[in-house]
Amino acid sequence: MGMEEKKEVQQKISENHVNEKVSDKEFYSILKMVSPGTGLRTALEGIINVGKGALIVIENDFLPPLLDGGFKVSCKFTPQKLIELSKMDGAITLSKDLKRINIVNVLLTPNSKIKTSQTGSRHKAGERTAKQISGLVISISERRKEITIFYKTRRYKLRETSEITRKANEYLQILEKQRELFDMYLENLNRLEVRNYVNLSHAVRTIQKGKVIQKISEDLNQYLIELGNEGKLFETRLKEILYNIENETNLIIKDYANIDYKKSIKILDELSYEELMEREKILNALNQESLGKIVQIAGWRILSKVGLTEPEISKIAKGMGFGKIISTNIEESVDEEMIPKDKFISLKVELEKLKLGL
Numbered sequence: 001m002g003m004e005e006k007k008e009v010q011q012k013i014s015e016n017h018v019n020e021k022v023s024d025k026e027f028y029s030i031l032k033m034v035s036p037g038t039g040l041r042t043a044l045e046g047i048i049n050v051g052k053g054a055l056i057v058i059e060n061d062f063l064p065p066l067l068d069g070g071f072k073v074s075c076k077f078t079p080q081k082l083i084e085l086s087k088m089d090g091a092i093t094l095s096k097d098l099k100r101i102n103i104v105n106v107l108l109t110p111n112s113k114i115k116t117s118q119t120g121s122r123h124k125a126g127e128r129t130a131k132q133i134s135g136l137v138i139s140i141s142e143r144r145k146e147i148t149i150f151y152k153t154r155r156y157k158l159r160e161t162s163e164i165t166r167k168a169n170e171y172l173q174i175l176e177k178q179r180e181l182f183d184m185y186l187e188n189l190n191r192l193e194v195r196n197y198v199n200l201s202h203a204v205r206t207i208q209k210g211k212v213i214q215k216i217s218e219d220l221n222q223y224l225i226e227l228g229n230e231g232k233l234f235e236t237r238l239k240e241i242l243y244n245i246e247n248e249t250n251l252i253i254k255d256y257a258n259i260d261y262k263k264s265i266k267i268l269d270e271l272s273y274e275e276l277m278e279r280e281k282i283l284n285a286l287n288q289e290s291l292g293k294i295v296q297i298a299g300w301r302i303l304s305k306v307g308l309t310e311p312e313i314s315k316i317a318k319g320m321g322f323g324k325i326i327s328t329n330i331e332e333s334v335d336e337e338m339i340p341k342d343k344f345i346s347l348k349v350e351l352e353k354l355k356l357g358l
Contacts, residue, residue: 021153027154030149030151032228033098034149034158035228035229038228043083048145051142053141054086055126056091057108058094058096058136067103067108068106068107069107070090076099085101090105091125108125108129110128111132130150135152136149136150138150161230164223165230168220171216182245185202186248190354194354196326200256200290201291207253210248211269211282215276217238224238253265256286271285279291298313298321299325300317302354315338316338325351328348
């Protein structure tokens, strides 16, 4: 196969990537590469500070057919070297591991038929190249002093560290308030459950708050990834706020879902902020009919707090039931095949302690 044929085959293969979707997890790994404190981010900000623009491509197997001209420097990457080389025209290529600057002053020749939402020639070439090679291209606007990441089919404009920090603070303040409300709703739900009197409205309200907190934290997580090492203190605070939220919320769902609770969790995870605000949507996810309905629960969440194992809780839930556990006195006889007398007594004592703690 000749060089021209090989180039044509490679180009056709790479063009299949233009509609490739990018997951959040995958994109977050890209953000980490350009987060504050990394050598690459230092270089990008340095290019802006010297009043220059740039088009930087991370090499992969699909890139060579798109390169025209330029010359090899094949030198070790340092922020200062990249800043100096950005003063030349054309694109710059970096090795996959970001340890070397390989080619400079090169023209990118992606397929002009690939759709782009960009206007400037540098950004157009960057977006088309990223789509065609299924890789990473970074474009720096000399005029607007902006850094734009093109990764596969995804585009993202990097923000200044001060702006991200301000946003992260705002999100944390919102989360702290939401956590206070969640704890208040949870305490009320505990109080009702240990007295075996609860309706779906209380459970739905608590699930709603738990899921909203998880969704807000996902948005905040992107800011923290973009902050890199400078976001460590925020990460610590976020972990404190989120402590046991997911576990408690999932156990409530497990108690109140009228279908496989894992299916309910999946449905809830797919709801938008606006949909989570509608209690009917949460009720539907639980496959329940009325918010005011009094329900009998399995007691997974409360029973897990008193030291019972999952198989023991399952046996109680399928046998005598949580309501029977609550209403039966220690003096009364119990089915010892269901739960041994000594464990039943210990359980009742723990439940009483839980009541008093409320």
